Amino acid sequence: MTAEVKKETLGFQTEAKQLLHLMIHSLYSNREIFLRELISNASDAIDKLRFAALSDESLLEGQGDFQVQVDVDKEANTITISDNGIGMTRDEVIENLGTIAKSGTAAFLENLTGDQKKDSQLIGQFGVGFYSAFIVAERVEVHSRKAGQDAASGVVWESRGESEFSIEGREKASRGTSITLFLKEEAKEFADDFRVRSVIKKYSDHISVPVMMLKPQPPQAEGEEAEAPVAEYEAVNEATALWTRPRTEISDEEYKSFYSHVSHDFEEPLTWSHNKVEGKLEYTSLLYLPKRAPFDMWHRDMTRGLKLYVQRTFIMDEAEQFLPMYLRFVKGVVDSNDLPLNVSREILQQEGAVESMRNALTKRVLDMLSKLAKKEGDDYALFWKEFGQVMKEGPAEDFANKEKIAKLLRFSTTHTDAPEQDQSLEDYVSRMKEGQEKIYYVVAENFNTAKSSPHLEVFRKKGIEVLLLSDRVDDWLMNHLQEFDGKALQDVARGALDLAADSEEEKAEQEKLQKESEGLVERLAKVLEGQVEEVRATARLTDSAACLVVGEHDLGAQMRRIMEAAGQPVPETKPILEVNPNHPLLQMLDKEADEDRFADLGSIIFDQATLAEGGQLNDPASYVSRLNKILLEMSKS
């Protein structure tokens, strides 16, 4: 035991140190949240013990009245938050309070700007947790003892929130954790009973365990003999799990503060949906949409999923099985009456009830989103900006809800020509031209390349709208979506152009064009042999000389670039070069008798078509020297 008793000083992990520093400086203006965080942790610790006791009742040590206790001491300028939850061993204390185990911490810290306002929002998404104690405390002492272990295994962790903490053994008779904050002079308001009560009411009403404070003593009437005060505690919060209460009795404020408990998000939620389901399956769900994407949304191991309760007993955090991947940003609680209390992650994967709940909850979220999309104001735009790219994964993952998800998608289109993705497919369909059967789109590396793609020229001329796609996931999305409202989605850079809207007259003109340019096309095909699949004359261009088209079943240019960048093998296919015989450059080319010059010009036109779609040249140096040669010849003549 002596090793345990000895006081030892250890350094914080670098990330923990950085975070501590940031926390103290950026959250000062909202410092009362430390109480919410510590009570939230205490309540989580109680939930964990309640769960562990299901299989080992002895952990309760005969004391099953769970509570959090808050004591203030004005004279000593301290506030103490104690719980009779699971507690921590010495190793756990070091692990939990000295390091930050969250995935993506380093990436998060790299994102910091030094701008206090922005950083405080970021840290809010990261989750402030235990360290928020240092916003108001100059010193923090944590006394903990793990449930089921003896009093002698108690341990004290202490720190000034600078670079190190100390740890030593100290007996603790009762299980759980007690955290004492030695308040900074300017934070002494948190040693005041009245102030602390109001903060608890504000943030912790919904916590399902009672938060107890000493009952205020009635004022002594004059002349009365002062009796020794009896220490009596009373619950300050409502102490019923919020989701078990009827919707009509819960205020928006309560919903919002419960959100910060389940999500550790500093900001308010965008919206929520609270439902009690009865019948074959019985469960309650309370689902929230956050306002901002979490910093780790693109990390493989981001924390996701709902808090799972079975008959009001907490079972686990991050139960991922209740929602698909593309809805990984949804936070909340699901409380089931059908699952066994001893349910584990493995069992969840096999339970039929879970599958049905997952389907129902997915629909619930999609409905919540359609409602949000129909609502006045820019909430949906805000949602789309943060989570649009994740929603675009939906049609591939969730075939059954493809049509529903498709309605929720938003795009940039030639209708607005603006980069904001704010047009729905329904909007597009309502604007379709008479006789137009397909929904057209162009995919490019970025918005500007998409917007000025040569492929759009004929569409612009005819006033046919085209979706402008430039997110990495777009090609993938279109491959899975394939159609909307019975209308096929057509990549304008793929296959032969067939605009059903063309008139007979136009068709005849195109045929004439083809005939007249046969010789030119043949000569070009010879020059570019091995580089292109085919050369053909096109009517899709008005201003540009040429463009590249991919075969009907070949990989799109954007998908090809993404796969190449990821080091994946890409099938060898060659593009089709389509030329505009009416363009002065091609007319000049047609008249060119010098075969060498023809070859140079032909190659330049092909290379330029590659550049215009955002592609890279195979041999840029040759392109430059050919172009320079021609420029010099021009200057001589």
Ligand SMILES: Nc1ncnc2c1ncn2[C@@H]1O[C@H](COP(=O)(O)OP(=O)(O)OP(=O)(O)O)[C@@H](O)[C@H]1O
């Ligand atoms: N009162 C407590 N009793 C038992 N363990 C606790 C207590 N407070 C904190 N811990 C442990 O310390 C860990 C770190 O706490 P901290 O509040 O910093 O992060 P968190 O709760 O995991 O997440 P967040 O930062 O999002 O709040 C917790 O995960 C928990 O294991």
